[in-house]
Amino acid sequence: MGKQKSSITIDPAKCAPCTGQICIGVCPQGALEEGRNRKPQVIEVVQCTKCGVCVNLCPAKAITINVSNPKK
Numbered sequence: 635m636g637k638q639k640s641s642i643t644i645d646p647a648k649c650a651p652c653t654g655q656i657c658i659g660v661c662p663q664g665a666l667e668e669g670r671n672r673k674p675q676v677i678e679v680v681q682c683t684k685c686g687v688c689v690n691l692c693p694a695k696a697i698t699i700n701v702s703n704p705k706k
Contacts, residue, residue, distance in 0.1 A: 641682045641700050642666075642689075648696035649673050657688035657697060 642665070644657075651672035658666045658674050665682040669675030674697075676682070689697045 641679065641684050642676055643698050643700055644674055644676070645696045645698070646673060648694045649692075650694055652693065656691050656693070660687045660691055662687065 655668060655672070655674060658668060662685065663678065663681040663683055665676055665678040666674045666688065667677045674688075684699050684701075686699060689699055
């Protein structure tokens with residue numbers, strides 16, 4: 635089986651490491667952690683509920699929520 639696709643994408647080109655790492659601190663599910671270069675990374679894909687808190691508070695707008703359309 636393949637690796638599960640993340641429900642959130644963090645664009646490393648847009649993400650300048652914040653001093654407060656807002657997205658990590660506000661995630662109610664704990665799906666993000668500090669990665670390389672002090673940039674956030676997704677650690678718990680299944681925990682993400684796509685609430686959008688990290689997206690709304692990211693000052694660089696570097697985070698997007700991936701919405702997949704289920705097959706009908």
